[in-house]
Amino acid sequence: MKTLKNISLTLIIFLGGIFTACNDDKGDSLDLTADVDILSFKVNNVEGIINNDNGTITVLVPSGTGLSAVAPVITLPANATVSPASGEAQNFTFSANTPIEYRVFNGNLYNTYRVTVMEIKAEITSFRIGNRNGIINQDDNSIVIYLPEGTDVTELSPVIEYTDGAVISPEPGSFIDFTSPVTYTLAYQGETFTYSVTVIPGEEPKLPLLIYNGENIIPHWDGLVVTIDSPYPNPNTGGINNTPFCASFVRDAVTGEGWHGGALWNNNKVNINPAEYDRFSVMILKEVAGDVQIEIQSDGETNKDWLRAWYSEDHLGEWQELVFNIPENRTAIINNILVMPHEHPNGEPVAFTTHRMYWDELKAIPKN
Known part of the structure; x- marks a missing residue:
């Protein structure tokens, strides 16, 4: 967005009056005519596709190109600068989901671009x-x-x-x-x-139903007391969960009373029949052992059940896959899913310290 190009007519007239009243040889007037459009954006001599209307740049590089340290070559209008600078290496590995922001400055104007660099791929x-x-x-x-x-x-x-x-x-x-x-x-x-x-x-075996994975299945999580960040960079891709993104939030130990977590409901509700699925699994990462809770509800927050599984003290700070059993006598369709990574309000009975917690790969598991 060309920020100062959108200054209202009233403000321009007001500023014009001020500058007219000032001595002609004192100070500089606002420059609202400078060019802040990137002229070209190249990666390894591959020209990016620039869309100035929506402020995006997409560069498709050959399959197998490393994306962790890409140094684009950027051509700018006269007197313009850009940050990050042309030739400065950036990690574009995850830019298909989280583009890298570039900002062009010229005079009193600036323009922001969201840049994606990804390998050519046909599917x-x-x-x-x-x-x-x-x-x-x-x-x-x-x-x-x-x-x-x-x-x-x-x-x-x-x-x-x-x-x-x-x-x-x-x-x-x-x-x-x-x-x-x-x-x-x-x-x-x-x-x-x-x-x-x-x-x-033969008949197709029923597979686990993937509800959330942080990458291409990313329904919006409504925050319960906290703000949910999703997609959020996976802090530990060396363990059992090597995908790049997850859901995350910071929980405060002092104000830990009640629910802290995320909910899939309203426009992001699910439709899971307990006659077909009897378990949920989810990846959890946190710094404190203890119960993790999933609350399941029918539409309208009725027919509630509370499912719990233990996050082990043996692997603190690592991804653990937890399994939650749906009650055998449940027949009500599951429409809402609430995830609470730590179910010990105010640190009781398990001591709790303020820290960021994570979950990922939420699935409904079919009956055997």
Whole structure:
């Protein structure tokens, strides 16, 4: 946003009156005409796409390019400066979720850009045969699809959705023999990406339902007493939770009475049937051992149950995956989920110190 370009007409007239009244050779007038648009933004000679209307820059670099220490080369208008400076290395590893902010200064004006640098990538986003959907694993580029027993798999024509602008082979609409795994290839901006597709006869096993993961499934958490930060950088990616983002907040030991945590409800409510799911799991990281509580409710905050699991003193400051059992006699649909990482108000009976706490990878686990 070009901040001072939006000064109201009243203010401009007021300032103009002041400067007119002053001696002509004293002081400088406000410069509201300086250019604060970035002219070019390059990473390894790859030109970024600059959108001056919404203040964004996107740079697509070849697959395999390291993003942890990228030093962009920035071209600016005359007399302008930028922070961070051109040639100054920045960590763009997570910029697809949290862009790096650049600010251009010139005269009395400044302009802010949010910059994303990411590798070129083409993906298959949907793979269907008949009314069956494939299970896509983007981590290892594999797709598994379950078809009814007795299906002739030697001549099937999948319906595929994939990155716009990519060229896929075999071509959509082709009839393919899926007796053994089939490799699909995406060509996109000079790069090639492959998926292995496997057809399995039988019914698809019910998988855990991922409710929140901090990266691409990030419903808004309503804060309970505290403000929830999400996505928030994962402070420990070397353990069992190596994903880049999570949910987090700071809890004050002095004002620890009652609920402190986050809620998924209202526009972010869930719809989980206890007849199909009998457990929840969630990753927790904190500095104090003790009970973690999940409260489940039906819509309208009715039919409440309180589920607890112990965060062990053996691995303080590390991610621990905790499992919470839904009561066997519960039949009411679960619409609201409240997560409380520490369920000992005012440090009783477990001593508590003010610190930042984290949770991630909230899942509903299907019945066996």
